[in-house]
Amino acid sequence: MIVFDDRNCMVDVARLALRSTSAESCGKCTFCRIGTKRMLEILERMCAGKGQPGDIEKLETLADTVSRASLCGLGQTAPNPVATTLQYFRDEYEAHLAGNRCPAGRCRALIRYVVNENCIGCTLCAQACPVGAIEYRPYEKHEVAVELCTLCDKCWQACQEDAIDIV
């Protein structure tokens, strides 16, 4: 059993599941061997912000047919994470596609860290940043230098004031 929260991107979860199942495929069945690979490619593109119109429909069709036209349980169940995340978290898929946005703040190609008005200038984020992307400004609003930021998430974790947004 795996526990997720709202910082886990369900498109990313499906991608990771497909990454392991497509690598485990024995390669005998057309649909499992090539179909899981194609589903993985679509998910990788979406997580990289390169989703294309029709990707969601392609994922749905592939997921349905791969599960119905495979000889063993691997091919039959590998599409389940895709099918169920599409069923329950379709809005996250659509955000990746239409809005080029990752609502969970996980997909690195689609996010930026921005300090908001809650900042009290405690400098905890600047201390936490491993690459010096946040200048020390005691008692003043801090700022993340986008060109230096490596999206490591340390500032978000360090902040006690809910002052960092992932957009």
Added chain:
Amino acid sequence: MISCRHSMVTLTIDNRRVGVEPGTTVLAAAEQAGIRIPTLCHVPGIEPAAGCFVCAVRIEGRRNLSPACALPVSEGMVVITQSEDVRAARKMALELLLSDCTDDCAAISPLVRSLVEEYQPDVCRFTGERRTFPKDVSHPDVTYDPGKCILRGACVQVAAAAGEPLGLAVIGRGFHVAVAVPFGKPLSEGLRRAAQRCAEVCPTGALALRRAAR
């Protein structure tokens, strides 16, 4: 049709009742009933592989599609060979296969060509990464182009049955799985006596007789 029920199995294929010997595959039963199910990786006379799923059929009462070339008949089975979802699955199988083969694949193999004509796959629907296709031209009688290989493994079976010391094997797994001679040896060492027969059973001509040898 003989109706000695204790020795025959009766089933329905596309609303046609047919009685066959127990152990007959759905594909063979359909043929007896005059119904043609398309195939790609089916090679008569050797164990079916059932991997390509071009012969997919729907069995009433089952969610999953079944490969007709390998599924044995059972009493009262109801088989549908031409429904919309079955045809869509066959078309998708071709689209997936053609998304991972050499550009001239459909043109070269008559069997693939006829399937493409019948099912009109959209070859651009599932474009993506392709395997690498290192050709093996080391053998005097046959050439091997992995770009046309659909991983049927008929050649593997035939080489083993012919007692080839090295023969061929399915190497690796997943998307990059490949049929090759074990230990990275060239085809000339893998197929010392079964080369022609292997080429004869290859459904796509990935393993093909050199034109000069004909």
